[in-house]
Amino acid sequence: MSPTPQAAGPAGPDPGPFRGRHSAARKRRGIGPVLVAFALVAAAVGGGLALHRSGGPETPSVAADAAPRTPEVDRAARAAGVDAVLAARAEAVRLNKPEQFVAAVDPGNRALLARQRTLFANLRQFGFAGLRYERLQEQYDQALTDKYGPSTFVVAIAMTYQIRGIDPVPARTMLGYTFVQRAGAWILVSDTDLDRRLPRGSHQEAWDVGAVLVKRAPRVLVVVERDQAKLATSLLTKAGSAVRAVGKSWPGGWRGAGVVIALDDKIVRGADYTLPKNAEDALAMATWVYRSLPGEVSGVGERTDSYVVLNPRNRDRVDARTLAHEFTHVATAPYGSFAPRWLVEGTATYLEFLPMDGARDLAIGTYRQTVRTKYLATAKALPSDSVFFRDSATSYPLSWLAVDLLFDRFGGTEVVTLYQEMAALGSTQKERDRIMLEHVGMTEAGLFQAVKAAAAA
Known part of the structure; x- marks a missing residue:
């Protein structure tokens, strides 16, 4: 982390003092370089979020601090449906197909739809050499089931990407999506329900926060x-x-x-x-x-x-x-x-x-x-x-x-x-x-x- 420099004074360098989260502003005289604090921010898993991917589409997986109380579902069919949505969204970014990207977004949620259109426009600008979304474990939450209905599927998503000319190897970040089933199709109804439970430092990317x-x-x-x-x-x-x-x-x-x-x-x-x-x-x-x-x-x-x-x-x-x-x-x-x-x-x-x-x-x-x-x-x-x-x-x-x-x-x-x-x-x-x-x-x-x-x- 870099502290703000104060105004430069006369010759004769003074390397202090600092203040700040880890350091602070330093009076700059003579050579006047800014001393910079390192803040590669480590993340911690929070809120009982289950991060490991499921063993397979038939494997029930829930947050560690909650037991599932959902009705019986065809987990294999649900996994296949959600995976198809995620694959279509990744393809849409690669091929510049904005309508395909939002095809599975709840059309009645105007704020979500606008946010997802902005997300698509942002993602297109980064120039990804590779991009895919991977379904991780279900994150069960009874309050969300009560809100959206019995088919509610809250899931952590890993986004694997590589920005062309920037990232030396593929990188991973996290999302949290809430899906419900309507007329046999899986619809995205929220992209914020898991935000508070996602690990700091591997979430809230630059493309997620506005145009x-x-x-x-x-x-x-x-x-x-x-x-x-x-x-x-x-x-x-x-x-x-x-x-x-x-x-x-x-x-x-x-x-x-x-x-x-x-x-x-x-x-x-x-x-x-x-x-x-x-x-x-x-x-x-x-x-x-x-x-x-x-x-x-x-x-x-x-x-x-x-x-x-x-x-x-x-x-x-x-x-x-x-x-x-x-x-x-x-x-x-x-x-x-x-x-x-x-x-x-x-x-x-x-x-x-x-x-x-x-x-x-x-x-x-x-x-x-x-x-x-x-x-x-x-x-x-x-x-x-x-x-x-x-x-x-x-x-x-x-x-x-x-x-x-x-x-x-x-x-x-x-x-x-x-x-x-x-x-x-x-x-x-x-x-x-x-x-x-x-x-x-x-x-x-x-x-x-x-x-x-x-x-x-």
């Missing part, structure tokens, strides 16, 4: 409100510069792409800008993209990528360096989630500060000395995960200083290898120490002492 405009450039996709073409053009330029900068600076090269979502909605994907600190201070959050949903293979899901969501209040303050920080998180997202916070944020800030087309060069030497004298002098250790965001004014500059030393002494290739192994395996301090010793010959405590020694020298 949008999608614009592309090489390795970049930007999503804005339908009437915000000027904003889209501006963000495409900044994001393009940021993607090229990360691709050039990341050791071994990063060939991925960046998605920037800049909508008026305050809750999109895993980003929640209704929270007071986020609303006030945050610029952006990088949010997880999943190849398996939370609850399918593991509790937190298997991650493949991330999309950046801007704070609607502060999106006009986003610059290319902000996006370079976030795209560094995008580049490292496939590695895993166990890297220590100082390495995650320090690495993203390190790349953010490097020379970048369209951005003035920063006085890194002056900044390094400021961090040493203002923060390192009183620090006792590298910031731990548990306190990182509670003292972000110190945590961010110290993390940058540690990563700066790693790049200088060991080179980018070794730092990337260290990052990859820490992210994949560093779930305990013992494992982190082992990995650090293997790659750089010292533990995290030893690295801190090396940073102190370099400052003294």
Whole structure:
């Protein structure tokens, strides 16, 4: 998550203070880079939602916290009918058939029908290389059966998609649909009944929240409100510069792409800008993209990528360096989630500060000395995960200083290898120490002492 910068002052960089959900606005002087907090938002399964797909069309499947009280139904016929609806909707998006997409939508529900037409128009803009919908488990709810009738079928849906030129592998997100049977056909009567029970971070995609405009450039996709073409053009330029900068600076090269979502909605994907600190201070959050949903293979899901969501209040303050920080998180997202916070944020800030087309060069030497004298002098250790965001004014500059030393002494290739192994395996301090010793010959405590020694020298 990126905090908002305050107005720049006279020369002489000042790397603090921060405030915000995990961090906060920082006074920018001299080099003036924005320090950016990482917020790849993990999801948790909530509300007793059953996520695993059914064993077969004959298998009864219900939410874990409720027992079914529905009358006997031909489950195989129901499964086949709903699956046919889902297949037709996916085909409609691929072949640009709007009437086919809404053919099974309740014609008497004007709000639902309008919402689904908007959804179709949105989906068509993203340019999917692949798209399919998969019926997961039934989510039984007596109140909904009472509302819609005895044939009510409430089901979690997995949407598997791959945006052409953006997603490295197919990704998955979740929907919740309510169907009823009328005259032998299965009709969609609601697309919101399960919203509160779907896992955060793998739901409420950019195409779900209203009419949008999608614009592309090489390795970049930007999503804005339908009437915000000027904003889209501006963000495409900044994001393009940021993607090229990360691709050039990341050791071994990063060939991925960046998605920037800049909508008026305050809750999109895993980003929640209704929270007071986020609303006030945050610029952006990088949010997880999943190849398996939370609850399918593991509790937190298997991650493949991330999309950046801007704070609607502060999106006009986003610059290319902000996006370079976030795209560094995008580049490292496939590695895993166990890297220590100082390495995650320090690495993203390190790349953010490097020379970048369209951005003035920063006085890194002056900044390094400021961090040493203002923060390192009183620090006792590298910031731990548990306190990182509670003292972000110190945590961010110290993390940058540690990563700066790693790049200088060991080179980018070794730092990337260290990052990859820490992210994949560093779930305990013992494992982190082992990995650090293997790659750089010292533990995290030893690295801190090396940073102190370099400052003294």
